[in-house]
Amino acid sequence: MDLNTVEEIRDARVPAPWRPGDAWLGGGTFLFSEPQPHLRRLVDLSRTGWTPARTRRDGSLELAATCTIATLSRFAKELDVPATPLFEQCCRAFLASFKIWNMATVGGNLCNALPAGPMISLTAALDGTCLLLAQDGTRRRVPVTGFVTGTGRKDLAEGELLRSVTLPSRALGCRTAFRQTSLYGLGRSAVLVIGTADPVDGSVAVTVTASTVRPVRLRFASAPTAGALRDALGAAVADDVWWDDIHGLPAWRRHMTFRLAEEIRRELAEGAR
Structure with missing residues (x-):
């Protein structure tokens, strides 16, 4: 859907003050699915270069907010942990076309905060923790079970960004x-x-x-x-x-x-x- 109120798309790599009418643009599968008359500018995350998914030294798994469902599915096939089957099961719970799989992101699914969001299911079940970045550079961490507070509601301040979700090695071993x-x-x-x-x-x-x-x-x-x-x-x-x-x-x-x-x-x- 065309968002005819949007006047500008800004590269997220270039710092600029947050202003009313701004919104983060990840995959855009929800953003472009219905009218968004309150939006004036999109802040594009697609060129941030964040590693979609990586295993850290402590054995935990970090998923960037921009990691697509297709990328997560491919990455999980190489994981050698007991919880591996859960990744594909939750990816398949999308019941979406390949076009959605290649555009929809982990972060977008969490930030939409819809009850049926399967990335919420996956990350909540594996003790996921969200890393949130405020406009002033402040960082805070919130468990996924506390991040999603209701239908369409999440613990996210104006201009705050969901950067990644970390799944601990202990949970991956379950x-x-x-x-x-x-x-x-x-x-x-x-x-x-x-x-x-x-x-x-x-x-x-x-x-x-x-x-x-x-x-x-x-x-x-x-x-x-x-x-x-x-x-x-x-x-x-x-x-x-x-x-x-x-x-x-x-x-x-x-x-x-x-x-x-x-x-x-x-x-x-x-x-x-």
């Missing part, structure tokens, strides 16, 4: 289980649940997205019983946190979340045996 469902065969995710089992201390985490307005992450010191998991889910997700739109009613999303979470609990328990 066994994972993935469940996703939709009302339609090729529909948007209505429920997406991910489980992780830490081989170091035996702890288990269950992360719920798509069915809730923000990511919900439950941690257990050891593999929970069915009752403990059910009680924890019921206590963690209030009635107004279940998402309600054309892709699924809250009652159905809640039912399927509990069902898929129990499947994940059993899969992780069987894997441990």
